[in-house]
Amino acid sequence: xxxxxxxRDIDKAFLVGVILLGLIVLASVLVPVLSKFDPSSGTAKPxxxxxxxxLFGTDNLGRDVFVRAFAATRLDxxxxxxxxxxxxxxxxxxxxxxxxxxxxxxxxxxxxxVDSINAFPFIVLALGVVAVVGPSVxxxxxxxxxxxxxxxxxxxxxxxxxIANADFVHAARLLGYSRxxxxxxxxxxxxxxxxxxxxLSELVIVILAIxxxxxxxxxxxxxxxxxxxxxxxxxxFLAQAWWISIFPGAVLALAALSIQLIADGYERMVxxx
Numbered sequence: 001x002x003x004x005x006x007x008r009d010i011d012k013a014f015l016v017g018v019i020l021l022g023l024i025v026l027a028s029v030l031v032p033v034l035s036k037f038d039p040s041s042g043t044a045k046p047x048x049x050x051x052x053x054x055l056f057g058t059d060n061l062g063r064d065v066f067v068r069a070f071a072a073t074r075l076d077x078x079x080x081x082x083x084x085x086x087x088x089x090x091x092x093x094x095x096x097x098x099x100x101x102x103x104x105x106x107x108x109x110x111x112x113x114v115d116s117i118n119a120f121p122f123i124v125l126a127l128g129v130v131a132v133v134g135p136s137v138x139x140x141x142x143x144x145x146x147x148x149x150x151x152x153x154x155x156x157x158x159x160x161x162x163i164a165n166a167d168f169v170h171a172a173r174l175l176g177y178s179r180x181x182x183x184x185x186x187x188x189x190x191x192x193x194x195x196x197x198x199x200l201s202e203l204v205i206v207i208l209a210i211x212x213x214x215x216x217x218x219x220x221x222x223x224x225x226x227x228x229x230x231x232x233x234x235x236x237f238l239a240q241a242w243w244i245s246i247f248p249g250a251v252l253a254l255a256a257l258s259i260q261l262i263a264d265g266y267e268r269m270v271x272x273x
Contacts, residue, residue: 010269011265014266017261017263017264017265018258020257020261021258021259024077025077028077031071032074037063037067039225040225042063043062044062044064046062049243059244060233060234060237065230065244068248069230069247075137075220077207079210080144080207080210083145084148086145086149087145087148087152087199091149091153092188092191092192093188094114094156095155095159095191096188098110098157098160099163099187100183110153113150114150114153114154118150122148122205126209129142129143129146129147130143130213135219137220140219148206151198152195152199155195155198156194159194159195160191163187197270200262200266201264207252208252210228211231216228227252228252233245234248
């Protein structure tokens with residue numbers, strides 16, 4: 001297949017999402033490093049509107065909103081990707097074990113735990129974990145992982161149960177391959193592909209959940225910049241300084257939109273491949 005044919009096969013929404021997300025990630029890395037403003041301390045006049053000196057204006061403490069917004073985006077994206085990555089690997093592995101385990105006691109116990117976690121709203125469980133661990137970056141990360149892996153396990157369990165009855169799995173068992181080899185070589189790669197597609201769409205929910213926890217005061221501690229906390233801090237000044245909340249909210253919305261475009265495009269490409 002030529003590069004032109006490969007280019008035509010790329011989903012346009014996927015491409016737009018990759019470009020948009022790439023620009024946001026690039027800005028989140030470069031802006032805090034290259035800017036003369038410290039994202040955690042005020043060095044300008046408070047409550048100043050957007051200008052050439054401060055593109056997104058300043059907040060009530062004189063901190064540059066532009067720099068803080070992209071420093072917060074870097075933090076939120078890093079925490080979200082780490083949480084989704086760990087949840088994806090752990091949940092998919094345990095889900096594959098449940099799908100192949102049949103009616104074994106281990107499979108039944110894992111299924112009970114997964115169903116119990118999934119029975120509660122995600123944000124409620126995350127708030128409970130943060131209340132125990134404490135509001136901090138490690139606390140938010142632990143909350144997302146401890147409450148998120150079960151959703152991947154549910155997806156992987158359903159997929160593994162189907163693959164367990166496939167002809168190539170029966171053939172591998174007839175050849176005398178161990179259960180571990182069958183799972184690692186034949187089941188897990190097929191389950192992982194579907195779980196990865198689910199993880200892309202789940203990344204949007206996780207980023208919004210991280211922002212929601214901080215918005216509610218249960219996330220990252222100030223003065224560390226975080227998008228949800230910035231929106232929450234600026235809401236009491238909406239009448240006289242709308243930019244404090246609006247610009248971080250716009251960055252959060254664009255990040256979520258770019259990831260959703262990537263997830264939708266990837267799903268279509270896999271479906272029609």
